Amino acid sequence: MQELIEIGLKKVLPGILINQIAFYSLYKILKNNECIVDVAYTVSHLVAGSIYAYHFGLSSFESKFKLGLLALWTARLAGFLFYYRIMRGFRDPRYDVIFQKYKKETLKRDVVVFCQYIFQGFIVFVTSSSLYFLFKNQLNPFQLAILGTSIFWIYFEGLADHQLQQFKDSKNKPQNSICQDGLWKKSRHPNLFFDLMTWTTIAIASIKSRHDCLALISPLVLYYVMAGLTVPLTERLMKKKRGDQFIQYCSNTNKFLPI
Structure with missing residues (x-):
């Protein structure tokens, strides 16, 4: 420490x-x-x-x-x-x-x-x-395998960003519509979820002793920033712009989990 x-x-x-x-x-x-x-x-x-x-x-x-x-x-x-x-x-x-x-x-x-x-x-x-x-820490093969899964989370964060950007660039979408394509159909913030998973994976893979559990502070603070600041601010703006349509989207869609 x-x-x-x-x-x-x-x-x-x-x-x-x-x-x-x-x-x-x-x-x-x-x-x-x-x-x-x-x-x-x-x-x-x-x-x-x-x-x-x-x-x-x-x-x-x-x-x-x-x-x-x-x-x-x-x-x-x-x-x-x-x-x-x-x-x-x-x-x-x-x-x-x-x-x-x-x-x-x-x-x-x-x-x-x-x-x-x-x-x-x-x-x-x-x-x-x-x-x-x-x-x-020098990681054992199991820890390296866990760390390697971060590539998976990075890819899906990129996919979520790409899907949202394609929606924004679409010229045929209805005015004031909400992206519900791909991962955004299951989660209101899939990009944030996969970003959090990347850092959670890094923290878990880094733990070799009980003192190393301090590594978990990183994803915990990141989650707090997302859930307490980024998401509420973004969703207040979306509610202001989209109104009842966004409220209905929230009622049918998870905040983070894309399932």
Whole structure:
């Protein structure tokens, strides 16, 4: 535990915050495209994992495999967000409240957004803590097999994002309709579910002793952020835009589980 705190505070947290500040600078350069914060979140996990990986050594194939899986998750999600959100100029309605409230007060808006980037950095510091155990421990074949299933979850998270994007790009969909294609027919947030499964898999695969159970803090905090912040905010906006149609969709569809 002491080693985790020491490495985390001296190396990982500063690395994450530097990355968040760099992405905030990019946010300003690209004329306040708020979706960059989501890319920053993803890349900051790779920064944290890379620091843990280099601290414990990257000479073995196992260590490279672990870092490769993390890089795959980052490249898939960050690439999707960069192309479909930033390159296409998508404006996220979740951040509209900030821009509307401080529409004429640019400095205050910038301070609020900057604080959001920094706060997110601290969240990443916690949610990436399972990576400490992942790179510290040498895994047995059974644990490596468990870790390997993360490829499955990464694929299905990507599939959920792809299905939703296809729906959004469709020119024949009814106005104000709700995506109920593929995985979205069974779950209101399948992409979040599979993302949570990725990090749960990483945490479980990393446990070799009872002290390593601290790795579970990562998916638990991630679930709390999803269930307590991301989902309620998204669904309030959907309810406002779609009304009774979205309420009916919620009554017939699980929040997370795609079954």
